[in-house]
Amino acid sequence: MAGRGGKRLERKKDNWPQDLLLSILATLPAKSLFRFKSASKHWRSLITNPDFIEQHLENQQKKEYPQLIFASTESKTDLVLESVAIVDVEVREADGAKTRKGFKRTSLNICHLPTDVYHMSNSCDGILCFFGKTNVFVYNPGTREFRILQIGREGSSLVTSYPFDCFGQLFSRYHLVGFGRDQVTKERKIIRLFRPKGEFEDQIHECEVFTLSSGAGSSWRGIGKVAYFIRLAQRPVYVNGTLHWILDGRHANPSELIVCFDLHTEKFQAISHPSCYSENSLDQYKRQLMGLLHLRNSLCLVEPEPMLQLNIWIMNQSNGIWEKLFCVDWESMNYKNPLPFPIAELKDGTFFVYHCTGNLQIYYPESKSFSEALLGHERMVQPSAFFESLVPLYGEPLVY
Incomplete structure (x- = not known):
């Protein structure tokens, strides 16, 4: 573009203060x-900077509503991911306008995966693991980025058929x-x-770890024997650098209920559980009815009292003390x-609750x-709450 006197005007690359630019960019959706x-190149360097990626993730996690993902298998090579964004919708009723929760649903078919029977493990920092x-x-x-990793050492089948957890979810x-x-x-x-x-x-004996990095030499590392008898058919719960599972009733120490794995030290350790459970009350049957969840960025335990109520316990991360978060009257279910089981808490203190029949509801703790x-959903799905992120996988872009 020519200006007066025939001189060409050039755009300045950095005509925005960088701190202001970064603060604006960090509020935008990952897509x-x-x-x-x-x-x-300048914008690319800003957006791919690890500090910016961390700030963007923190901003996404502060949003009023998480996104929901419902995963299902179309075949042994295809996954279907339904993403549900929660939006506020104004509805006019006889007594005036009211705000209701609405949903924006999008579906993605991921095809031509290596032939297998895929199950969702868990999500962390906007990344889904199957x-x-x-x-x-x-x-x-x-980011539409993915990686496919081949399992390291071959293992033996732990049970004769595909097991279910207490929430009706199917597992490997x-x-x-x-x-x-x-x-x-x-x-x-x-x-x-x-x-x-x-x-x-019929128990797990060994553990191996794969670190997702940009290096070409990444591989599975064996870290030895597992000294804890971990219950089969359960999703791990990730909280602040640790993964958690419920122990089997046949575990050597019957007073221990939950084991965690520290992702930095790569060590297992039993942790506390609600004090109302004694060694005698933690039998095999009761453990099978319990499940772990992630709510309020904390570890939660679901414990049913049949014919009475469903208790949701939450552990204080600073002191390890458990408190009852809320309970659901048995007759109201x-x-x-x-x-x-609750999969996400909303800012108004209500919870999205899902059942394996495919129904999603809101639970109101105050009115129970x-x-x-x-x-x-017509087919069996595996639900998860997540927030979008720019976290790299050092893999390939998904083409669709």
Whole structure:
């Protein structure tokens, strides 16, 4: 563009204060920032900076509503991910305008994965982790980046059929897999618990770790024997650098209920549980009815008292003391077996509660009541709450 006197006017690259630019960019959705990376080398360097990625993730986690993901298998090579964004919708009624919760639903088919039976492990920092008998698939919906990892040492089947947890979720019969972040190094790691091929005791014996890094030499590392008898058929719960599981009733120390794995030290350790449980009350049957959840960035325990109520306990991260977060009257639950379970808390103190029949409802702790069914699914799905992120997987872009 020519100005007066024929001199060409040039745009300045840095005509915005960088702190202001970063603060604005950090509030935008991951998918928008993913497109902005191609605007210039300068913007790309800003958006891919680890400090900016961390700030963006923190901003996303402060949003009023999380996003919900419902995963299902179309076949042994295809996954279907339904993303549900929660929005406020103004509805006009006879007594005036009211705000209701609405949903914006989008569906993504991920095709041509290595043949396997895939199950969702858990999500962490906007990344979803799935695993089958021989493969692990990790995917970031915000950046559309994925990685497929082949399982390391072959393991033996732990049970004769695919097991279910207390929430009716289906799991692999070959191993347990967890995903999370090392709080010290900031690296993301995949943990696999399995029984080596050729052994016949019905418990997990060994653990191996895969660190997601940009290096070409990444591989599974064995870290030795597992001294805890971990219950099969359960999702791990990631909280602040540790993964958590419930112990089996056949564990050597019956007073221990929950074990955690520190992703930095790579050590297992039993942790406290609600004080109302004594050694005598933690029998095999009662453990099978319990489940772990992630709410308020804390570890939660779901414990049913049949015919009375469903208790949701939460652990204080600073002192390890458990408190009752809320309880659900048994008679108010439309579904009791398998158990319904909260998957996310909203800013008004209510909870999204899901049941394996496919129904999503809101639970109101103050009135101890449920809303009508808000969403329904015809096929079995695995739900998870997550926030978008720019966290890299050092993998490939998903083409669709």
